[in-house]
Amino acid sequence: MSTRTEGKSTSEARARLLDTATRIFYAEGIHSVGVDRIIAEAQVTRATLYRHFKGKDELILAYLQQADRGIRGQVDAVRAQGLPPAETVRAVGRSIAEGIRSPGFRGCAFLNAAAEYPDPAHPVHQAVLAHRQWFLETATQLMDDAGCSPAEVTGRHFVMLRDGAMAAGCLFDPALICATFLDGVEGILRTGA
Incomplete structure (x- = not known):
């Protein structure tokens, strides 16, 4: 060979x-x-x-790294469209909603992992925190670009809406949850701009 x-x-x-x-x-x-x-x-x-x-923990970290790359890729693909800033926020929101409506949806892989690995010092928990920090910074930048002020607050609101939609989307009617989430994104854009 x-x-x-x-x-x-x-x-x-x-x-x-x-x-x-x-x-x-x-x-x-x-x-x-x-x-x-x-x-x-x-x-x-x-x-x-x-x-x-090296073991199961390294395999778990690879799983989370793959999920992280996928989410970053989704956001990068939306940004690459060259949409106006508020439309970029909406498009990221629609991308999240599409994920929630997808077959087999079971919530956020990172929130699920954090629930199973609550020790802040564990490498899996650290990987979750790193992803979450990137997502918060990205949401904040998107809000800043869209003229939402203060961007730090509106970015946190976007992340919290997303987290709630991800949790509820696997428990309740995903279509209703997604509509509510996207309405919330519109509310952030209206009140933050």
């Missing part, structure tokens, strides 16, 4: 592990899923898991 083939095989196995862990962690919770199940469903050996991840 060539090195290129080995590298391809290695990255495919890592991707299978991460995809499997992501699917199960998000659907069922992190603590409820053991590495044996991930190995079995990813159809790899235990040695393969440990070749790519």
Whole structure:
């Protein structure tokens, strides 16, 4: 087997592990899923898991990093459209609403992880805090760009609305929750501008 083939095989196995862990962690919770199940469903050996991840915590961190990249990508894609600032805020809100209405939605992966890892010193909790800080800073910048003042307050309001919608969206009618969330975004834009 060539090195290129080995590298391809290695990255495919890592991707299978991460995809499997992501699917199960998000659907069922992190603590409820053991590495044996991930190995079995990813159809790899235990040695393969440990070749790519030092342990379950490192796999969890990779899962959260992948979720973080996905959310950043969504925001970057909206920003790349070159919309007026208030429309950018609305488009980010619509992107969040689309996620809430998607099949299998179970809330925010980061809030779910924080609930399972409440120790502020744990690396998983630290990864959640880092993502949340980025999201707050991004929301604040979006609000500042849209002329909402004070941007720090309106950014926090946007994050809190999003968090509430993410929590309620998996408990109640997602369409109603999304409509309420988007109405809240409009309210922020009206009162903050």
